[in-house]
Amino acid sequence: MRQKLSEATVEIVSDSGEGAQKAGQTFGAVSAKMGNGVWTVEIIPAEIKPPARSRAGASGIRVRFGTKAITNMGDHADLVVALNEQVLYGRLDQKAYKKGTVVLLESKWATDGLETIRTQFAEALERFEGEGLRVIQLPIEAACGEHTDNPRVGKNMFVLGMLCHIFDRDIDKALNEVKLVFGKKGEKVVAKNQQLLRAGLEYAAKNLDLAFHVPSTASDEPKLVMNGNQALGLGVMAAGMEVVSMYPITPATSASHHVAGSFHKMGGLVHQAEDEIAAVGFAIGASYAGKTACTITSGPGLALKTEFLGLAVMAEVPLVVVVVQRGGPSTGLPTKVEQGDLLAVLYGEPGDAPKVVMAAATIEECFHMVITARRLAEAFRTPVIVLTDANLATGVQPIKRPELDPEWLAPPIDQSPWPKGLAPYAWDETTGLSPRPVPGQKGGEYVLTGLAHTQGSKVAYDPESNERGLKMRSRKLASLQQTLQTPEVHGDPEGDLLVVGWGSTLGAIEEAVDRMREQGHKVSSLHLRMVSPLPLGLNEIFSRFNKVMTVEINYSDPKDEGPYASGAPRRRSQLAWLLRAETLVDIESWSRVQGQPLQPLQVEQALLEVLEATKASAGGKSPVTA
Amino acid sequence: MFGLKTDWSLEMPPAYFTLESYEGGAARWCPGCGDFAVLTAVQKICRDEQLPPEKVVAVSGIGCSSRFPHYMKTYGFHGLHGRALPVACGVKSRRPDLKIWVATGDGDCCSIGAGHWVHAIRYNMDMTVMLFDNAVYGLTKNQTSPTTPPGRKTNTHPRGAWLPALNPLTATLGFSNVSFVAQTVDWNPVHLHATLAAAYRHPGTSFVRILQRCPTYSDDMFAEVQKDSNRLLLLEHERGVPAASGLQRMYAKRMEHDPLDMAQARALAEQQDTLPIGVLFADPSRPRYDEYTAQGLEMTAEDRLNALESELDRFAV
Numbered sequence: 047m048r049q050k051l052s053e054a055t056v057e058i059v060s061d062s063g064e065g066a067q068k069a070g071q072t073f074g075a076v077s078a079k080m081g082n083g084v085w086t087v088e089i090i091p092a093e094i095k096p097p098a099r100s101r102a103g104a105s106g107i108r109v110r111f112g113t114k115a116i117t118n119m120g121d122h123a124d125l126v127v128a129l130n131e132q133v134l135y136g137r138l139d140q141k142a143y144k145k146g147t148v149v150l151l152e153s154k155w156a157t158d159g160l161e162t163i164r165t166q167f168a169e170a171l172e173r174f175e176g177e178g179l180r181v182i183q184l185p186i187e188a189a190c191g192e193h194t195d196n197p198r199v200g201k202n203m204f205v206l207g208m209l210c211h212i213f214d215r216d217i218d219k220a221l222n223e224v225k226l227v228f229g230k231k232g233e234k235v236v237a238k239n240q241q242l243l244r245a246g247l248e249y250a251a252k253n254l255d256l257a258f259h260v261p262s263t264a265s266d267e268p269k270l271v272m273n274g275n276q277a278l279g280l281g282v283m284a285a286g287m288e289v290v291s292m293y294p295i296t297p298a299t300s301a302s303h304h305v306a307g308s309f310h311k312m313g314g315l316v317h318q319a320e321d322e323i324a325a326v327g328f329a330i331g332a333s334y335a336g337k338t339a340c341t342i343t344s345g346p347g348l349a350l351k352t353e354f355l356g357l358a359v360m361a362e363v364p365l366v367v368v369v370v371q372r373g374g375p376s377t378g379l380p381t382k383v384e385q386g387d388l389l390a391v392l393y394g395e396p397g398d399a400p401k402v403v404m405a406a407a408t409i410e411e412c413f414h415m416v417i418t419a420r421r422l423a424e425a426f427r428t429p430v431i432v433l434t435d436a437n438l439a440t441g442v443q444p445i446k447r448p449e450l451d452p453e454w455l456a457p458p459i460d461q462s463p464w465p466k467g468l469a470p471y472a473w474d475e476t477t478g479l480s481p482r483p484v485p486g487q488k489g490g491e492y493v494l495t496g497l498a499h500t501q502g503s504k505v506a507y508d509p510e511s512n513e514r515g516l517k518m519r520s521r522k523l524a525s526l527q528q529t530l531q532t533p534e535v536h537g538d539p540e541g542d543l544l545v546v547g548w549g550s551t552l553g554a555i556e557e558a559v560d561r562m563r564e565q566g567h568k569v570s571s572l573h574l575r576m577v578s579p580l581p582l583g584l585n586e587i588f589s590r591f592n593k594v595m596t597v598e599i600n601y602s603d604p605k606d607e608g609p610y611a612s613g614a615p616r617r618r619s620q621l622a623w624l625l626r627a628e629t630l631v632d633i634e635s636w637s638r639v640q641g642q643p644l645q646p647l648q649v650e651q652a653l654l655e656v657l658e659a660t661k662a663s664a665g666g667k668s669p670v671t672a
Numbered sequence: 673m674f675g676l677k678t679d680w681s682l683e684m685p686p687a688y689f690t691l692e693s694y695e696g697g698a699a700r701w702c703p704g705c706g707d708f709a710v711l712t713a714v715q716k717i718c719r720d721e722q723l724p725p726e727k728v729v730a731v732s733g734i735g736c737s738s739r740f741p742h743y744m745k746t747y748g749f750h751g752l753h754g755r756a757l758p759v760a761c762g763v764k765s766r767r768p769d770l771k772i773w774v775a776t777g778d779g780d781c782c783s784i785g786a787g788h789w790v791h792a793i794r795y796n797m798d799m800t801v802m803l804f805d806n807a808v809y810g811l812t813k814n815q816t817s818p819t820t821p822p823g824r825k826t827n828t829h830p831r832g833a834w835l836p837a838l839n840p841l842t843a844t845l846g847f848s849n850v851s852f853v854a855q856t857v858d859w860n861p862v863h864l865h866a867t868l869a870a871a872y873r874h875p876g877t878s879f880v881r882i883l884q885r886c887p888t889y890s891d892d893m894f895a896e897v898q899k900d901s902n903r904l905l906l907l908e909h910e911r912g913v914p915a916a917s918g919l920q921r922m923y924a925k926r927m928e929h930d931p932l933d934m935a936q937a938r939a940l941a942e943q944q945d946t947l948p949i950g951v952l953f954a955d956p957s958r959p960r961y962d963e964y965t966a967q968g969l970e971m972t973a974e975d976r977l978n979a980l981e982s983e984l985d986r987f988a989v
């Protein structure tokens with residue numbers, strides 16, 4: 047009898063180049079096709095080619111799948127396939143496993159010709175058992191070698207077959223997926239890999255007493271499986287943009303790769319500029335000339351684009367800037383997640399530079415937000431920033447297949463004559479909006495300038511003109527704000543604690559909140575998509591909770607810790623900083639900056655602490671909201 | 673219904689454009705500034721070529737010379753210090769119908785924007801780049817520029833500039849895929865016009881260094897060459913600035929130089945005692961990035977949506 051599970055988390059870890067990611071992605075795709083909820087996340091070493099069997103060099107993949115939708119990578123793996131023992135150390139440090147996690151460990155190292163390796167293996171076994179892992183040693187490569195001359199290359203499919211048996215995957219779907227993955231390499235390669243998959247499946251059936259069933263609900267709704275950067279790339283295309291101007295930077299680059307792979311089929315251009323300054327300058331040039339362009343970058347690139355962003359605000363050039371956040375400051379953690387650029391995008395430019403800032407919370411939103419961004423950029427004649435992060439960039443999930451809408455595409459460039467007497471910045475006093483002449487429009491000739499200017503775009507140093515320009519540009523945000531919906535509260539609309547988040551932490555936060563609510567806690571959450579302007583109605587929502595806190599992946603001084611902790615004002619995480627300023631509510635902040643996506647359990651513990659502290663300090667008195 | 677209907681062609685307009693058609697606000701450079709002459713030359717070329725003003729875009733960085741777009745009655749983009757070239761390339765990328773003039777100073781191009789200079793030359797998109805070289809920072813009041821001659825006193829080097837001056841001609845001739853390099857002077861309107869006209873007609877990025885006097889900070893900078901016409905060497909060629917009796921009367925030193933001769937162009941560019949004026953190098957056959965960037969413009973919305981649907985299919989489960 048198979049043991050029924052509502053969800054499971056599986057990892058394959060190895061040295062890089064052993065095909066673990068391909069096996070895991072195939073496993074995830076099969077599960078998605080079966081109708082399971084899935085979240086796949088790659089385990090990436092910081093170096094391109096770390097040495098073999100290195101502790102920090104773990105490369106691989108985690109697949110969390112379940113009966114219901116899965117929105118994050120979860121807490122601990124239930125089962126891990128490890129192709130050597132060393133790579134497990136790094137994962138242990140990252141608390142990826144728990145007591146009882148099953149480890150299917152390649153056993154060939156136990157009898158390796160080198161004594162050091164044999165010793166390392168024995169030491170590792172001791173350590174893992176001490177940690178409470180359930181290690182099962184298996185001669186994976188040898189068993190695979192019975193079916194192929196080259197088991198080093200083929201064993202990833204063998205492992206996939208093992209996992210298909212253990213978790214009761216649909217074998218026809220799995221075989222078909224292998225065909226899709228290797229189809230380009232010809233029938234022989236497909237057949238070989240299918241054979242190895244079957245062999246792995248039979249091997250597991252014969253040698254392991256691990257057999258689970260994770261029920262799925264098949265649906266007719268057409269689905270796509272992709273990561274956030276692929277979704278961004280497709281969003282750029284669906285938005286009808288024709289120019290992506292970029293400079294390579296992890297973890298943003300792969301979004302541009304996806305665009306580059308097929309943009310030409312849609313008549314689009316990926317321009318790889320000489321640096322990020324040129325990338326944004328080129329994009330602004332294309333936008334000025336009528337083709338709203340997109341530039342995709344990450345922290346260090348964002349820093350270089352700052353001066354041009356100020357120009358785009360000042361001269362009201364539509365522009366879409368996607369920032370796939372990584373750890374900072376400086377080169378920071380290039381491959382890992384952080385939400386550290388919120389204040390930089392809001393306030394990074396000298397002077398007052400109001401612009402629209404949105405944050406995608408899911409992979410699906412990575413697609414749709416780019417489309418919205420282009421429309422807002424043009425309607426409000428402004429740069430629009432879309433924030434995502436390394437977690438969204440590499441997380442893979444099934445999403446609803448979007449029904450493409452011709453309305454999403456950019457309209458053709460208006461080349462009709464410009465109305466006589468209409469100024470290039472004929473600001474509407476109420477909205478701050480103004481129609482924009484595009485080169486080629488007869489009679490619309492004007493000189494765009496980064497200097498303070500009149501509505502005629504004439505350089506003006508007089509006090510009134512400068513202030514008027516600033517006011518009109520700010521008014522655009524105020525008028526956009528009027529159109530925004532107040533975000534919905536997840537959970538009850540009132541209670542003891544409200545958690546506010548933004549970006550990729552949505553899944554972990556809501557899962558933690560749900561678990562706490564099941565335990566009877568009065569906890570709710572709110573997730574912001576629009577950060578500039580902020581939606582209206584936040585104060586009203588906040589007033590219905592005893593305490594409001596943010597959960598973020600950017601730095602804040604921990605409470606009551608460190609040499610200067612006693613009551614001094616702490617440095618807060620970035621959303622907390624912003625919301626405190628905007629709402630005057632005494633918002634608590636909790637954050638983690640370990641380069642890892644948040645896990646529901648971590649969040650749960652943080653919420654419990656704040657909840658308890660709030661109750662203690664309130665001492666049974668009435669709510670303490672400002 | 674979704675057809676992208678834009679007419680890229682440059683038809684001869686029925687209207688006859690005069691110089692006034694291109695004259696923007698009264699230029700506010702210092703009296704005697706060399707920039708006036710360049711402005712007039714460009715306006716004349718626009719008139720001679722009968723360019724519809726709405727199809728002309730003047731792009732600049734920041735500096736005195738970068739005020740240039742404000743004085744043209746065309747579209748203009750007065751952007752950031754050093755960044756005229758990336759903007760100009762972006763404008764051109766999807767708008768082959770637009771005619772681009774770039775105005776940039778020696779600080780703007782050869783110092784803060786030097787990275788873009790190297791690459792814009794290599795991109796070789798169709799545009800005319802005018803380097804207003806007054807060998808000093810004008811707008812910010814007399815600091816040393818990369819082209820300031822050593823020994824010359826400036827506000828940042830009151831005891832005299834120390835470094836050897838950067839030679840924009842040899843530098844540009846050294847960049848990969850360079851397709852047009854010329855030199856001219858602001859004080860000879862005939863030569864200035866002829867050189868800029870040759871640059872305008874050249875397909876690709878035409879780089880023209882203009883020796884430009886700053887009456888406030890470098891009035892004497894070119895005094896010697898100005899006084900002694902033997903310090904200048906007139907380059908003549910039918911594919912460059914053609915021989916013209918007017919110019920020949922002014923310059924005793926003349927030379928027939930084939931702009932396809934890169935070796936000779938480099939040798940000429942190195943000369944310090946006699947400065948070559950005219951077209952040093954021109955090769956219209958060099959690859960142009962704008963021919964690549966403008967691909968696909970003709971695609972309709974239906975084409976795009978169909979392509980995108982099959983793109984989505986790749987991710988379907």
Ligand SMILES: Cc1ncc(C[n+]2csc(CCOP(=O)(O)OP(=O)(O)O)c2C)c(N)n1
Pocket residue numbers: 734735736737738753776777778779780781804806808809810811812817
């Ligand atoms: C990022 C930045 N740094 C510095 C400046 C100040 N600045 C303006 S123009 C200029 C130099 C101008 O010299 P040049 O490019 O030779 O042009 P000119 O004024 O001589 O025509 C400088 C340093 C600026 N505007 N922006």
